Amino acid sequence: MSVKREKLIETALELFAKNGFHATGIDTILAHAGVAKKTLYSHFRTKDELILAALRQHDGEFRNFFMKNVEALADTPEERLLAVFDVAEAWFSQNNFYGCMFINAVGEYSEEGTAIREVCKEFKRLMHSYMKSLAEQAGIKEADELASELALLLEGSIVTAQVSEQRDKAAKTAKRVAKTLIDEANS
Amino acid sequence: MSVKREKLIETALELFAKNGFHATGIDTILAHAGVAKKTLYSHFRTKDELILAALRQHDGEFRNFFMKNVEALADTPEERLLAVFDVAEAWFSQNNFYGCMFINAVGEYSEEGTAIREVCKEFKRLMHSYMKSLAEQAGIKEADELASELALLLEGSIVTAQVSEQRDKAAKTAKRVAKTLIDEANS
DNA sequence: GACAAAGTATACAGGTCTGTCTACTATTTG
DNA sequence: CAAATAGTAGACAGACCTGTATACTTTGTC
Secondary structure: OOHHHHHHHHHHHHHHHHHOOOOOOHHHHHHHHOOOHHHHHHHOOOHHHHHHHHHHHHHHHHHHHHHHHHHHHOOOHHHHHHHHHHHHHHHHOOOOOOOOHHHHHHHHOOOOOOHHHHHHHHHHHHHHHHHHHHHHHOOOOOHHHHHHHHHHHHHHHHHHHHHOOOHHHHHHHHHHHHHHHHHHHHO | OOHHHHHHHHHHHHHHHHHOOOOOOHHHHHHHHOOOHHHHHHHOOOHHHHHHHHHHHHHHHHHHHHHHHHHHHOOOHHHHHHHHHHHHHHHHOOOOOOOOHHHHHHHHOOOOOOHHHHHHHHHHHHHHHHHHHHHHHOOOOOHHHHHHHHHHHHHHHHHHHHHOOOHHHHHHHHHHHHHHHHHHHHO
């Protein structure tokens, strides 16, 4: 694929994360990426298509980052369910942490059923699916229920880290509750 | 206070909630409110000041709605801690539910220390404070910890209801975990 | 080396944005 | 009743928005 296209998506992701989608203009993206306007519009028909491509790429990249780190931090499925919140803490402490891009996107695009919303919904579905598979591998009976509970905790910690700026505490509180829930589901 | 000013804030809140802050123009607010531009700029110096006034009013209104409903649904402090999630479920099921306006605002305004961000942070602090006082009234030792845990669950259920559109399930899952945590903190 | 593909730079159209200004009209208050 | 206050309607400036078009340049491939 084109290196210009990749540069555009990379730049767009940074600016969308920091300043939001509506507040980030095409010209700003072009200036930061060092790409001409015509090149952008040869790769993407509209700004919305660029947003969509950026979100789709971030979906893949982020889940890859997340799973790779979970698997590096712990070996057993049960330990990995807990490690999710260690990875979250490391994520929150990055200096370019601006919350979850998919949550932020839904805040700006409220119309249900649109492509942008569906990508965000799918990302959350896949994160839930990942935690459910870990729970199943750990031999937990109510794997789906536990995954929903842990997903809720993860969302809560992301938003608390973003809004209340208590990043370490948000992750640690979520992890403490997660431990309680995993122990309970295992008994 | 001026009825025009109130109408402006009310209209702005509806449009900001539905379409976001950057995507909602001054002219759109004026047309919906039936107010002249000069009147707006006699009450607010800039759009940001209107946003700030709207957020501050929503802070008061929302917490009042929340606490009134919690207190109507349950009588004892312990039951009220659980009722928080029944009120959340009722909130999510409103047809004009677009998630938490403060979370959405932070997604659009990333610069820490700005007035808009501080209002959002303060709202979350006050919600935590409310749940902490309920926990204290219920005689729970680690009231602050429990409040942080329940706040995390509440945030998680809000975001899940908004993004994943499983509104009933999000509230019920959070309530189920909350019950576990409250029982544990009481033992 | 020729030629097609991909890129640059930039002007432009048509629209929207915030905020100011002028001129006029109700409304309230002393 | 008169004067101050608060409002309407709308034009306007200057900036920014998305998306298209023109003319030129680089790059890669046969």
